[in-house]
Amino acid sequence: MHVGNARYLKDSDLPDVVPVFPLPGVLLLPEGQLPLNIFEPRYLAMFDAAIAGDRLIGMIQPALQGSDGALGAGPLSQVGCIGRITSFSETGDGRYIVSLSGVCRFRVLEEVSNGNPYRTFRYAPFISDLSGEYDEDAVDRENLLRVFRAFLDANQLEADWESVERAGNRVLVNSLSMMSPFGPAEKQALLEAPDLKSRADTLIAITEIALAQGSAEGGSTLQ
Numbered sequence: 185m186h187v188g189n190a191r192y193l194k195d196s197d198l199p200d201v202v203p204v205f206p207l208p209g210v211l212l213l214p215e216g217q218l219p220l221n222i223f224e225p226r227y228l229a230m231f232d233a234a235i236a237g238d239r240l241i242g243m244i245q246p247a248l249q250g251s252d253g254a255l256g257a258g259p260l261s262q263v264g265c266i267g268r269i270t271s272f273s274e275t276g277d278g279r280y281i282v283s284l285s286g287v288c289r290f291r292v293l294e295e296v297s298n299g300n301p302y303r304t305f306r307y308a309p310f311i312s313d314l315s316g317e318y319d320e321d322a323v324d325r326e327n328l329l330r331v332f333r334a335f336l337d338a339n340q341l342e343a344d345w346e347s348v349e350r351a352g353n354r355v356l357v358n359s360l361s362m363m364s365p366f367g368p369a370e371k372q373a374l375l376e377a378p379d380l381k382s383r384a385d386t387l388i389a390i391t392e393i394a395l396a397q398g399s400a401e402g403g404s405t406l407q
Contacts, residue, residue: 185214185215185287185288185314185315185316186316187215187268187286187287188239188268188269188270188285190239190268192287193314194311194314195309195311197314198240198266198287198288198309199238199240200306201296201304201305201306201307202240202241202266202304203230203233203241203242203300203302203303204241204242204243204244204260204264204302204303204304205220205227205230205241205242205243205244205302206244206245206260206303207243207244207245208245208246208368209245209368210243210245210371211362211364211374211375212264212265212267212284212362213265213286213358213362213374213375214265214289214313214358215285215286215354215355216285216286216359216362217283217286218267218284218285218286218362219282220280220281220282220283220284221279221281221282222279222280222281223278223280225301226302227302228279229300229302230300230302231272231280231282233300235269235272239268239270240268240287241266241267241268241269241284242265242266242267242290242305242307243265243266243267244260244265245261245264245368245371245372246258246259246261246368247260247261248261248368248369260292261292261372262291263290263291263292263372263375264289264290264307264375265286265287265288265289265290265375266287266288266289266290266309267284267286267287268284268285268287269283269284270283270285271283287314288309288310288311288313288314289309289313289375289376290307290308290309290310291310292305292307293305293306293307293308294306318353318354318379318380319380319381320352320353320354320380322381323353323356323357323380323381323384324381324384325356327388328356328360328387329348331387331388331391331392332348332360332391334391334395335391335394335395338395338398353380353384354380357380357383357384358383360387361374361383364387364390366390366394373386373390374387374390
């Protein structure tokens, strides 16, 4: 996996602990690009430390059940994705505009107390994500595009179809998963899908459910 100016090929290329940025409904996938607007002091401190160090941040959602409502303070989901800061800019009013590039998914092991205002965890990386090898041919691209087009039509949205047609299956599936307007549970299911085909099938199923619900509520979809 080549991300920015760094290469991550094995678990020893990654640090033992990673700071985490908990955000509900936000999905980062390996090789994906996630823009972030950082303004809260504890997370500004976290990004300062990451920029001065290995530039790695763990994106993760709060636990789907059992959260106490305090963003970042309660239990977290068990699986997140490590991202590398590949660009950032200062806004002049105390914020950072950051772009994270996905490296690999990880499973939370234990929290590490280090006196910082942000949380840090030991984790187990999904080593298979670092290979960059995906069975793109297993993806049902025709069905995915059919459902995607129906969702756009139902919501009166447009797409750059020329770019969509040029995209490979890996880019297409991961980009649509990250951009999809679904909730935290659906985003977590897409993140935890074991392979590209499973993620595509999950995205198709979630979108078809959304279309069916829209139709039942009086919305219009293409058949």
